[in-house]
Amino acid sequence: MTHINNFKSTYYSLKTLILTIVFSFVSIFSFANHTTSSSATDSSKIETATIHSSEASENISPENHGEEKFDINKTIMEHVADAHDWHLWGHTSIHLPVILYTDKGLDVFSSGKFNHGHDIYIGKYSYKIEHEKIHAVDENGNVLSDIKVLDFSITKNVATLLISVFGLMLIFLTVANGYAKRGIGAPKGIQSWLEPIILFVRDDIAAPNLGKHTNKYMPYLLTVFFFIWFNNMLGLIPFFPGGANVTGNIAVTMILSVITFVLTNINAKKAYWKHIFLPHVPLWLYPLMIPVEIIGIFTKPFALMIRLFANITAGHILVLSLVCLAILFKSFAVGFATTPLIVFISAIELLVAFLQAFIFTILSALFIGMAVNIESEEAHH
Amino acid sequence: MTGSIAAIGAGLAAIGAGLGIGRIGGSAMESMARQPESANKIQTTMLIAAAFVEAVALFAVVVSLLGNG
Secondary structure, three states: OHHHHHHHHHHHHHHHHHHHHHHHHOOOOEEOOOOOOOOOOHHHHHHHHHHHHHHHOOOOOHHHHHHHHOOHHHHHHHHHOOOOEEEEEOOEEEEOEEEEEEOOEEEEEEHHHHOOOOOOEEOOOEEEEEOOEEEEEOOOOOEOOOOOOEEOOOOHHHHHHHHHHHHHHHHHHHHHHHHHHHOOOOOOOHHHHHHHHHHHHHHHHHHHHHHHHHHHHHHHHHHHHHHHHHHHHHHHOOOOOOOOOOOOOHHHHHHHHHHHHHHHHHOOOHHHHHHHHOOOOOHHHHHHHHHHHHHHHHHHHHHHHHHHHHHHHHHHHHHHHHHHHHHHHOOHHHHHHHHHHHHHHHHHHHHHHHHHHHHHHHHHHHHHHHHHOHHHHHHOO | OHHHHHHHHHHHHHHHHHHHHHHHHHHHHHHHHHOHHHHHHHHHHHHHHHHHHHHHHHHHHHHHHHHHO
16 A cells, blocks of 8 residues: 555656646747737738738749748748747747856746847857747847857757646556556556557567567557657647647657667677678678668668658658648638648548557567567577 | 759659568568568567668658758
8 A cells, every 4th residue: 555655656756746847947928029920920920921912913933932931931830840938829929038058158038038139148058949949149230150059948849748748647546556456357548548559568568579578578568659659648638738740750759769769779688699690692792782681670660760750751841831822822612622621631630640650659569579589580490 | 942952853762762671561461471470579579670761761861851951
């Protein structure tokens, strides 16, 4: 019983800790003053786009001027990329904290100080933000390229990560608590919704690939599965709690695949390394085979990284470019035509969100399984 | 100019991936029709194979995105 009580108290203190962390960094909402700038909020961009496309419709060739007026590439990339403030609606956004490290030390301030790229913030150096990249500048606003600014800011992606960690902790600690309280009897509440999915991960993803090592790797596989799925779904929500492109950020997918890489190679059996450095081929093939096998160690997690990143980013770009069509053509008819298409693609993206989590998990299980179950495979030869 | 070439690259990648995934899906359906009892296993393997094909196409898409920028 004390064990369960301990567990419960840590659970609640964790909850408060995470809440405190998430909300202590977020400064109060504020209003942007400037409306007609290229790096301002969405709706101002749409306003300028409308004005410009009406000009563009007068001279018919859109290739000459259309691209400059409403830059569809720029709009989409701004939505897919990370940001220092979290746009909510209209001119309202949450200004997330900026944390910079230079040779003079730490600088912590709100991203609202940049006023959407119009102002220069004066801390230990003077800083300017340009295309979401922060540079150190002199008094006249010229970039000092020899000063290295390391950006550790709580950006939109980091904030979403914290939120998703909080959400996942809340869900899974509730479920774990349910098992601690009721044992492995009938599940209750959210537990009964998640139990089939957890069993699916164990029986259909982990067990066929890992065999007798299944239980050892289940914590990692479950974590990675639900983390990717949850964040994919959050990315599909176009407004506040979602809207960030966490799993479509190559740094996040890189860390996930690096964990798989480390797990695979640390737990690999002797036969795995023998397979790489002393393969069952004629001796004269060794100079060819060994480099290929060594490259193979790295390409597997690399492909994992690119697959998740590109799938999610491509999905976001697809939906955004369909949304942008109506703005680009400035026509209600196009808007009506694309709306069902957007709904259809979004529905497919829901499937892709699950499928990518599934693929990442099953391939991780496959790679780890190939490294740890290699003796049984060798016996068949 | 580089934008159009990047678009052609993305299109070529789509052709390759379409052919590959089409073949995988077609063969999987055929074998599922022959052996409905192993449909689950075939489906999982199909998804893994499709993911590998897709990854190659997505490499091409990423390269053309980078080339565009």
